Amino acid sequence: MFSGYIYPNEYELQWSLLIVLYPYLTGLVAGAFILASLERVFNVKALVVVYRLSLLTALAFLIVAPLPLLAHLGHPERALEMFLTPHLTSAMAMFGFVYAWYLLMVLLLEVWFDYRKDIVLWSRQKKGILRYIYLLMTLGVTDISEKAVRFDEKAGKFITIVGIPSAFLLHGYVGFIFGSVKANPWWSSVLMPIVFLFSAIVSGIAIVILIYIVTTLIRWKRPDMPCLNKLAEFLLYAMIIDFSLELLDFIHRLYESEESIHILSDLISNRLFISLIVTQIILGSLLPMAGIVLARFGRVHDEMRRILYFISAFLVQVGIFSIRWNVVIGGQLFSKSLRGLTVYKVELLGLEGLFMTFFLLMLPFVILYVLVKLLPPWTEPTHPA
Amino acid sequence: MKFFKLPQQLVSLFILFFIIIVVFIIARRIFVPATFGVYGHYRASAIDTVKEQKINYAGAKACYECHDDIFETKSKSYHKDVSCEVCHGPSAKHVESGGDFAPEIPRQRDFCPVCHGYNPSRPTGFPQVIVAQHNPGKACISCHKPHDPTPPHTPESCSACHREIFSRKMVSHHYSLACTTCHTVPDEHLANPRLNQVGKPAAKEVCGQCHDKAAESDKEIPRVDIQTHGGRYLCWDCHYPHDPEVKT
Numbered sequence: 199m200f201s202g203y204i205y206p207n208e209y210e211l212q213w214s215l216l217i218v219l220y221p222y223l224t225g226l227v228a229g230a231f232i233l234a235s236l237e238r239v240f241n242v243k244a245l246v247v248v249y250r251l252s253l254l255t256a257l258a259f260l261i262v263a264p265l266p267l268l269a270h271l272g273h274p275e276r277a278l279e280m281f282l283t284p285h286l287t288s289a290m291a292m293f294g295f296v297y298a299w300y301l302l303m304v305l306l307l308e309v310w311f312d313y314r315k316d317i318v319l320w321s322r323q324k325k326g327i328l329r330y331i332y333l334l335m336t337l338g339v340t341d342i343s344e345k346a347v348r349f350d351e352k353a354g355k356f357i358t359i360v361g362i363p364s365a366f367l368l369h370g371y372v373g374f375i376f377g378s379v380k381a382n383p384w385w386s387s388v389l390m391p392i393v394f395l396f397s398a399i400v401s402g403i404a405i406v407i408l409i410y411i412v413t414t415l416i417r418w419k420r421p422d423m424p425c426l427n428k429l430a431e432f433l434l435y436a437m438i439i440d441f442s443l444e445l446l447d448f449i450h451r452l453y454e455s456e457e458s459i460h461i462l463s464d465l466i467s468n469r470l471f472i473s474l475i476v477t478q479i480i481l482g483s484l485l486p487m488a489g490i491v492l493a494r495f496g497r498v499h500d501e502m503r504r505i506l507y508f509i510s511a512f513l514v515q516v517g518i519f520s521i522r523w524n525v526v527i528g529g530q531l532f533s534k535s536l537r538g539l540t541v542y543k544v545e546l547l548g549l550e551g552l553f554m555t556f557f558l559l560m561l562p563f564v565i566l567y568v569l570v571k572l573l574p575p576w577t578e579p580t581h582p583a
Numbered sequence: 584m585k586f587f588k589l590p591q592q593l594v595s596l597f598i599l600f601f602i603i604i605v606v607f608i609i610a611r612r613i614f615v616p617a618t619f620g621v622y623g624h625y626r627a628s629a630i631d632t633v634k635e636q637k638i639n640y641a642g643a644k645a646c647y648e649c650h651d652d653i654f655e656t657k658s659k660s661y662h663k664d665v666s667c668e669v670c671h672g673p674s675a676k677h678v679e680s681g682g683d684f685a686p687e688i689p690r691q692r693d694f695c696p697v698c699h700g701y702n703p704s705r706p707t708g709f710p711q712v713i714v715a716q717h718n719p720g721k722a723c724i725s726c727h728k729p730h731d732p733t734p735p736h737t738p739e740s741c742s743a744c745h746r747e748i749f750s751r752k753m754v755s756h757h758y759s760l761a762c763t764t765c766h767t768v769p770d771e772h773l774a775n776p777r778l779n780q781v782g783k784p785a786a787k788e789v790c791g792q793c794h795d796k797a798a799e800s801d802k803e804i805p806r807v808d809i810q811t812h813g814g815r816y817l818c819w820d821c822h823y824p825h826d827p828e829v830k831t
Contacts (some may be wrong), residue, residue: 203704206702281607282614282615283619283620283624285624302603307596311592337599339592339594339595341591341592346590346591349592
């Protein structure tokens with residue numbers, strides 16, 4: 199159970215599994231959005247195929263992202279008070295605004311501009327209730343002249359440019375919340391927002407790979423290999439940066455060797471061995487990196503390549519989830535006296551339990567399904583397959 | 584002349600955002616309490632709400648009026664800093680009514696360990712007992728008077744108050760050493776610790792009596808040359824005397 203000495207108020211962890219879920223979900227949002235912007239701003243043509251899909255993915259996950267926080271609160275209804283009476287010097291209280299900005303000013307706008315022409319067309323073709331839904335979504339703008347569509351194009355690009363720093367803000371902010379806790383040597387690090395950001399990009403690209411492969415399977419289509427290859431490349435680069443940053447952070451701590459180093463090495467070798475060494479580093483980083491290198495640059499058949507991509511992207515998700523776990527749970531497992539460790543037992547039922555987490559993890563996919571039905575994102579590749 | 588014409592999209596969006604902002608402003612009007620922000624980032628009338636709450640505690644001095652005997656006894660005892668209502672519970676009603684609504688009296692054995700049960704986070708010298716071992720089965724108040732808890736006789740061992748050091752030493756290499764091997768303790772320290780302070784070893788020789796190469800002690804004891812080993816530092820700058828370890 200407990201080992202060493204631990205203050206009475208540290209036996210029980212205050213931030214539970216749901217708080218692990220929250221940075222995981224926002225990471226997916228930021229990552230998927232940054233991926234989408236690659237196509238938009240940097241003109242990576244191979245990614246056209248997944249552009250809309252990644253936007254919708256980001257939106258679906260963004261809608262769910264605050265739910266774990268709400269479920270964690272004793273009084274969820276009071277969350278609205280941070281909008282009504284903003285507390286400007288509290289990083290946590292500013293979350294509402296960061297979130298609202300990102301949802302309203304970035305994602306929804308970008309989706310709207312991108313789909314506007316299609317929405318107008320659909321509002322003319324569809325029948326019954328759908329027609330009215332589309333009509334509502336046009337916001338009364340039915341102009342689809344070439345000039346108007348060109349404006350949509352420009353506006354979309356502009357929003358993406360604003361959106362990239364916003365996505366950085368959204369997830370960097372989550373890292374900041376942890377990195378700025380002075381009293382916690384496991385969290386307190388200026389590198390935290392940056393590490394969070396890159397792991398977000400990694401997780402975002404990987405989730406889009408997964409969703410893309412699965413959806414093409416369901417639709418009986420052949421996945422567009424150039425696009426998958428490009429995705430895998432970006433995933434690999436992002437992972438290399440992410441991994442080196444984490445390594446840098448690690449070496450930095452080791453070299454600084456502050457007084458907390460003993461308890462932290464205890465933490466790693468006792469409590470976090472499985473989730474850090476095994477799932478985060480070996481299963482979640484090294485193995486998928488090797489898998490991608492093999493699939494991308496090795497001589498393998500396309501079918502095999504897809505399978506390897508899929509497995510790697512899945513492992514990456516496991517790895518990123520472990521990162522969030524190790525940060526959030528790991529940071530609470532040792533005593534502030536630096537003299538002992540506690541344990542975390544996951545609840546099964548209950549508002550912060552395993553089932554709730556699983557539900558919240560599945561919810562984005564349900565939302566994504568609805569979004570995809572409403573706003574079909576399928577673009578056929580522009581080049582011969 | 585061609586006037587710059589706002590695209591239709593922007594007009595719609597502006598209207599939409601205008602509506603959102605108006606809704607926000609109205610919501611603020613309705614939901615933010617009127618007195619919010621008068622003194623600070625909170626509802627000023629919360630203070631009145633708090634003030635309206637029933638007063639449950641009478642305060643440490645209120646009891647003196649009628650229980651002056653107990654008050655006097657306690658204020659000269661070890662429990663002088665423990666307020667009456669810590670043990671007897673909120674007694675405002677009792678005071679106001681002039682003696683009705685008798686306060687609770689915690690006679691049961693599990694009450695005193697709230698403060699005196701062994702817990703390593705308690706400050707050094709705070710009197711603590713391991714409840715399971717300290718006269719089990721008998722009520723604490725059968726031996727200690729709650730208003731004047733001077734122990735029936737002074738404790739024989741240091742463990743009564745220095746429980747953490749004692750427990751740590753018990754499982755260390757120094758388990759066989761008595762505290763007095765290294766500390767010279769005036770007898771009064773046991774009865775009145777804060778007034779009679781104990782010295783701490785000041786020189787290496789304390790350790791040297793057993794660990795020096797030349798010392799006449801058990802052969803099992805590891806030896807060092809106390810003149811050179813550790814340089815000019817005191818031994819306990821590196822080895823915690825109550826739990827000495829070689830590897831640090």
